[in-house]
Amino acid sequence: MAREQSITLTVNGREYTRTVTVRTSLADFLRDHLHLTGTHTGCEHGVCGACTVSLNGRSARSCLTLAVQADGGDVVTIEGLRDDEGEWSPVQKAFFENFAVQCGFCTPGFLITAIELLRGNPDPSEEEIREYLSGNICRCSGYQAIIKAVQAAAAAARGQE
Amino acid sequence: MKAPWFDYQAPTSLADALAVLGQAEGDGRVLAGGQSLMPMLNMRIADPAVLVDINRIPGLDGIEETDASLSVGALVRHADILNSDAVRARWPLLHEATTYVAHPAIRNRGTVCGSVSHNDPAAEHPSILATYDGTVVIASAEGRREVPAGEFSQGMLTTALEPGEMVVGVRYARPPEGTGSAFVEFARRLGDFAIAGAAALLTVRDGVCERARLTIVGMGEGPLRATAAEDALTGTKLEPGAAPGLFADVAHEVKATLDPAEDVHASSGFRRHLAGVMVQRALTAALMRTRETR
Numbered sequence: 001m002a003r004e005q006s007i008t009l010t011v012n013g014r015e016y017t018r019t020v021t022v023r024t025s026l027a028d029f030l031r032d033h034l035h036l037t038g039t040h041t042g043c044e045h046g047v048c049g050a051c052t053v054s055l056n057g058r059s060a061r062s063c064l065t066l067a068v069q070a071d072g073g074d075v076v077t078i079e080g081l082r083d084d085e086g087e088w089s090p091v092q093k094a095f096f097e098n099f100a101v102q103c104g105f106c107t108p109g110f111l112i113t114a115i116e117l118l119r120g121n122p123d124p125s126e127e128e129i130r131e132y133l134s135g136n137i138c139r140c141s142g143y144q145a146i147i148k149a150v151q152a153a154a155a156a157a158r159g160q161e
Numbered sequence: 162m163k164a165p166w167f168d169y170q171a172p173t174s175l176a177d178a179l180a181v182l183g184q185a186e187g188d189g190r191v192l193a194g195g196q197s198l199m200p201m202l203n204m205r206i207a208d209p210a211v212l213v214d215i216n217r218i219p220g221l222d223g224i225e226e227t228d229a230s231l232s233v234g235a236l237v238r239h240a241d242i243l244n245s246d247a248v249r250a251r252w253p254l255l256h257e258a259t260t261y262v263a264h265p266a267i268r269n270r271g272t273v274c275g276s277v278s279h280n281d282p283a284a285e286h287p288s289i290l291a292t293y294d295g296t297v298v299i300a301s302a303e304g305r306r307e308v309p310a311g312e313f314s315q316g317m318l319t320t321a322l323e324p325g326e327m328v329v330g331v332r333y334a335r336p337p338e339g340t341g342s343a344f345v346e347f348a349r350r351l352g353d354f355a356i357a358g359a360a361a362l363l364t365v366r367d368g369v370c371e372r373a374r375l376t377i378v379g380m381g382e383g384p385l386r387a388t389a390a391e392d393a394l395t396g397t398k399l400e401p402g403a404a405p406g407l408f409a410d411v412a413h414e415v416k417a418t419l420d421p422a423e424d425v426h427a428s429s430g431f432r433r434h435l436a437g438v439m440v441q442r443a444l445t446a447a448l449m450r451t452r453e454t455r
């Protein structure tokens with residue numbers, strides 16, 4: 001049985017075809033094959049959340065997903081969050097403005113997760129935000145600023161800046 | 162922290178998957194959500210010859226309800242359970258317990274059947290299946306068989322699955338009318354595995370407990386049904402004032418039977434203490450909810 005496989009997938013709106021070893025994680029594929037190094041790997045066993053990407057519209061740990069499993073799929077990473085004019089997305093702006101980023105290692109995972117939260121729940125309570133982001137670990141900024149940023153992004157999206 | 166070498170198959174039919182598993186002669190592993198298997202591969206705790214990815218097999222993602230039961234297919238994710246109105250309304254113990262399972266990104270991929278197959282003693286799903294008197298539906302190239310939840314667990318991370326077999330679904334039995342349920346858990350952080358937890362189903366008619374189900378999470382080698390406590394509760398008067406004393410006695414009895422292992426998260430004594438607290442809380446909440454359902 002082949003230990004390499006050709007895969008075709010869409011990443012941030014662009015289609016790629018590459019040959020990968022079947023044991024390559026989606027995280028390593030994004031970083032090493034596509035050089036999209038915004039997706040970070042902290043723990044590589046699912047607990048830190050830094051590698052979280054959107055796979056077929058749902059957040060997923062890219063360290064716990066094989067690249068071959070994303071064959072035919074649609075992936076969005078931190079690099080895909082800017083709009084067509086190159087502007088940051090509103091949630092990115094809110095993170096910047098609320099000092100929710102310090103070293104930035106955890107930020108890509110937080111952003112993907114926060115965007116998914118706000119898509120399903122445009123007006124989350126603080127408790128709902130904490131619960132939704134519970135799988136993402138930040139070692140420096142402190143969680144308070146991140147929660148404030150998500151609240152600010154939600155308020156802005158509802159037109160209550 | 163990189164997975165070892167393996168062969169990878171992503172069959173598009175159940176028959177093909179079972180054929181590959183059969184040919185692997187016990188050295189094949191089903192890849193469902195990957196939320197327990199991928200960590201084990203990355204940490205080199207598991208080293209299978211073949212991974213059989215079942216995610217491209219149609220027809221395994223159904224949640225189906227009959228008068229007697231709820232069936233959950235092998236590709237039903239934790240998130241699908243949380244999003245199901247039927248589960249929320251009529252299988253509240255399953256819904257409530259799933260709110261304690263991991264975090265959103267993990268719930269989007271991890272499956273109920275994967276959790277049951279993995280059989281981590283600190284996981285919620287094996288205990289919930291046992292509490293609902295559930296059944297595991299197993300298939301192999303040779304055919305199908307069904308195993309009661311109580312016999313499926315064979316110890317920590319060990320089940321009744323034979324080489325070449327996979328779980329195609331689990332089935333929960335509907336409790337009688339007048340049943341209240343509760344799941345409670347203690348963990349250090351939201352979404353962590355349980356240090357201690359308890360699941361309870363209490364059926365009360367005319368102030369008398371007709372049926373009790375009580376399972377302790379995080380203590381043993383797998384789901385731990387407290388059958389002696391269930392028997393002790395059955396037939397007792399569950400009047401509002403009398404219950405706290407009774408439930409404290411039950412919790413005390415249950416604690417006396419437990420000898421949990423010590424690890425970095427908790428000492429054996431702390432775990433046993435927590436188990437008592439969890440039992441009391443679960444029974445109290447379940448009793449309150451029997452009133453709500455009437």
Ligand SMILES: Cc1cc2nc3c(=O)[nH]c(=O)nc-3n(C[C@H](O)[C@H](O)[C@H](O)COP(=O)(O)OP(=O)(O)OC[C@H]3O[C@@H](n4cnc5c(N)ncnc54)[C@H](O)[C@@H]3O)c2cc1C
Pocket residue numbers: 045046047190191192193194195196197198199200235261262263264267270271272273274275276278279283284285286322326327328329352353354355
């Ligand atoms: C950070 C983190 C936190 C978590 N927290 C919790 C928690 O609080 N509570 C909890 O219960 N779980 C938790 N989990 C585990 C999660 O719930 C997993 O989804 C679940 O344990 C396994 O399901 P899976 O579909 O991902 O299985 P996989 O990882 O794909 O498989 C796990 C094992 O089961 C076998 N298997 C899977 N499906 C089948 C099948 N249909 N037939 C036969 N064998 C099968 C596999 O071969 C493998 O041995 C956590 C995981 C992570 C990474």
Ligand code: FES
Pocket residue numbers: 040041042043044045046047048049050051052061062063064
């Ligand atoms: S690197 Fe994937 S969760 Fe930590």
Ligand code: FES
Pocket residue numbers: 100101102103104105106107137138139140141
């Ligand atoms: S900003 Fe440094 S880990 Fe979160």
